[in-house]
Amino acid sequence: MCLAIPMEIKSIEDNVARVEVGGVKSQVRLDIIDEPAEVGDFVIVHAGFALRRIDRVEGLETLKLFQEGLGLELIK
Amino acid sequence: MNLLNKFKDPKLCLNILEQIKSDLQEEFRFMEVCGTHTVAIFQSGIRSLLPEKIIHLSGPGCPVCVTHDREIAAYLALSEKNLVIATFGDLIKVPGPGGKNLKMAQAEGAIINIVYSAFDALQMAMENPDRKVVFLGVGFETTAPTVAAVIKMAKEQEVRNFFVLTMHKLVPPALKALAADKEIRVDGLLLPGHVSTIIGLEPYKFLAEEYNMPSVIGGFEPLDILQSILIMIRQKNESRAVVVNNYKRVVSDQGNTRAMEVMHDVFEVSDALWRGLGTIPDSGLVLRKEYSDFDASLVFDQELPEVEEVVGCKCGEVLKGLISPDNCPLFDTRCTPAKPVGPCMVSTEGSCAAYHKYRL
Ligand code: SF4
Numbered sequence: 001m002c003l004a005i006p007m008e009i010k011s012i013e014d015n016v017a018r019v020e021v022g023g024v025k026s027q028v029r030l031d032i033i034d035e036p037a038e039v040g041d042f043v044i045v046h047a048g049f050a051l052r053r054i055d056r057v058e059g060l061e062t063l064k065l066f067q068e069g070l071g072l073e074l075i076k
Numbered sequence: 077m078n079l080l081n082k083f084k085d086p087k088l089c090l091n092i093l094e095q096i097k098s099d100l101q102e103e104f105r106f107m108e109v110c111g112t113h114t115v116a117i118f119q120s121g122i123r124s125l126l127p128e129k130i131i132h133l134s135g136p137g138c139p140v141c142v143t144h145d146r147e148i149a150a151y152l153a154l155s156e157k158n159l160v161i162a163t164f165g166d167l168i169k170v171p172g173p174g175g176k177n178l179k180m181a182q183a184e185g186a187i188i189n190i191v192y193s194a195f196d197a198l199q200m201a202m203e204n205p206d207r208k209v210v211f212l213g214v215g216f217e218t219t220a221p222t223v224a225a226v227i228k229m230a231k232e233q234e235v236r237n238f239f240v241l242t243m244h245k246l247v248p249p250a251l252k253a254l255a256a257d258k259e260i261r262v263d264g265l266l267l268p269g270h271v272s273t274i275i276g277l278e279p280y281k282f283l284a285e286e287y288n289m290p291s292v293i294g295g296f297e298p299l300d301i302l303q304s305i306l307i308m309i310r311q312k313n314e315s316r317a318v319v320v321n322n323y324k325r326v327v328s329d330q331g332n333t334r335a336m337e338v339m340h341d342v343f344e345v346s347d348a349l350w351r352g353l354g355t356i357p358d359s360g361l362v363l364r365k366e367y368s369d370f371d372a373s374l375v376f377d378q379e380l381p382e383v384e385e386v387v388g389c390k391c392g393e394v395l396k397g398l399i400s401p402d403n404c405p406l407f408d409t410r411c412t413p414a415k416p417v418g419p420c421m422v423s424t425e426g427s428c429a430a431y432h433k434y435r436l
Contacts, residue, residue, distance in 0.1 A: 001139045001166050001426060003112050003214060029195060029223045033334040034328075044273060044326055047164070047215075048193025049140045050221040052273050052332055055325045 004046035006054055011040050013061060082122075083282025083297030087280055092302040093125060095401050099309050103129045106308055107254075107397050109137035109247060110268030112296055118434035120298045122366035130305065133397030134427035136250055136353060137268060139215045141391060141426045142165045144349040146380040147243045150173030154185035154241060154378050160204070162197035163212040165190045167215040170422045173383040181371045182217075194226040194240075199396045213242040218270040220244040221335035224342035227305055227363070227370050240362055245348050247271050249359035255287040261398055262292040264308030266301070269323045274339075276331025277321050284317040295323040342367055349380070351419065352392025386427035389418035394427050401431040408432060 007019035007026065016028045017037065018067070030037065033050045037043050043050040082088075103270075109115060110134055114134045117123050136142045149172050155161050161178070168178045168190065182188045194211050201209035213223045223240060230238045236420035247268060254260055267280060270291045284288040290311035296305035304322050311317055323326055339361070348360025363371040372378065389411070390404040398421045401407050401420065411417035413429050 001113060001164065001219070001423065004218065004273070004423075027191075029225070031229075032221045032332065032338055034332040034334040042272070044268060046218055047222045049225065051218070051270070052326060052328075052334065071088050 004044045004051060007045045008039055009041050009043060009050075012037070017043070017050060019043065019050075028060060030075045081375050083295070083299045085299065089298050089302055091169075092299065092306055093339045096130070096302065096306050096309060097127055099306065099313060100127055100129060104263050104309055104312065105131040105133060105261045105397075106264040106266055106305060107133040107135040108266040108268075108270065109135040109251065110266075111138035111141075112270065112429060113266060113268065113294070113301070114430050115139065116296045116298075117301060118430050120301070122260070122298055122301055123434075126305070131244050133262065133400075133420040134229075134394070134430070135254065135324055135397055136350060136395040138420075138423050138425040138427075139219070139245060140170055140423040141395065142245060142250075142350045142352070143167070143170065143214055143243055143419060144380075145168055145173055145383045145385060146349060148177075148382040150373070150378050151243075152176060152178070152181055152380060154210055154372060154376060155181045155188065157376055157377070157378075158333050159211065159239075160187045160189060160200065160207050160209045161398065162189045162191045162200055162209055164192075164214065166423055167212055167214060170419045171248065171386070171416060173386070174362045175386075175417075180412050194223045195229075198226050198230055198235065199281060201235055202233075204384055205237060208237045208239065210239045210241055210376075213240045213244055216245055216268070216271050217274045217339070218268075220330075220343065221339040223276060224339045227342050227367055228338065230370060233365065236369075238377055239370050240363070241372040241378070242343070243348075245324040245345070245350065246336075246345070246359050246361065249352065249356050250280075250350060251280070251283060253356045253359075254396065255283060255289055255351060259398065262289070262397060264292070264305075266304050266308070267291055267293040268318075269293060269295050269300075269326060272323065272327045272331070274335050276403070277329045278321055280319045280435065284319050288315045288317045291319045293319070293321045295326060308335060328381050352391065352395045386418060388418075391418040391428070394420055401428040401433070404428070 042054040197211040292304040343361035420428040
């Protein structure tokens, strides 16, 4: 039930964003997202609301650590 | 490069799996508390790849499965009061006392509408001013802020025919109840990614500090899950426990403060009833006084009825990780997804349903 999926913002009007992923289109509300999202951002969508912007830099960073075989360094 | 696909990369996964195998010293029992993790672990095949000494337990991580019989009885009673019931589809088939569910109520004449968002329920109310619409508020911290935001909108727009029956539950107090339970043997907790998106890292710190429980916030791709398991195992090997955020691309350590503000504006914390776990202090959300006009339980005077428990269903023990679903005598005999006896078999994210579908 807590299923939340990443979708890409295609346009924004007031507090509503048109989002899309793999051809599936939807509309989500931006009332509870914590930082302003922009067109082109991927957001985590749940029950008709965007919860958060996905941080590409963090994502790439995590992968880089993996690829360098430094998984352990993620423990802080 | 598609970032998300990279988190499925088989080469990277095998690499982590090798590390898990070489670091694993003794039996390691980890529990996840998120229905999406349950499904992801089965569906991705991770469960079958993990060494036998790693034991996967599905805890109380599916809001539908932990909805109590008395709560089900309450919303079934509401459905008989000439109201429009708006609900997430997940609840439709969940059997309550006597095996009755919303689908049967519908067949008997109740008006039940499936919505995808609480916002849709509000719109339904606004479009039908002569009907009273009750939204069934289930879900953890992921969902509760969306419902709170909609209740706020309803108040601002002075919508008088929209109500919410709140059955929302909070994850950390349930984890506390589990961690404090001497019966339960868990070596590490895989913390729910999407709940954590909202609440951040802080509310879990007691797990490490008070219970010495390795705990990792994890994402849902195979790589996320495997890596989280590896981190838990390494913590156990080193006899130390810290709460690690291993899902940084989606979870910030402080969580989504805006969503939490909205949630706490509208709701206040109260005790709640969990299926199989009983009453857990401060583990639920009720509407604040300022919003009592929207509280379906007050407006329609709907208390939680006393009910008899469903006989034979062992959901409670399954949710605590004490038995695996196939240890329930009704599993696959009297209880199947087509004819579920308990809620753990209804929700696709329930342990019993996942077991039934993907059992090795
Ligand atoms: S198999 Fe059915 S009856 Fe048994 S615990 Fe699971 S849901 Fe309950």
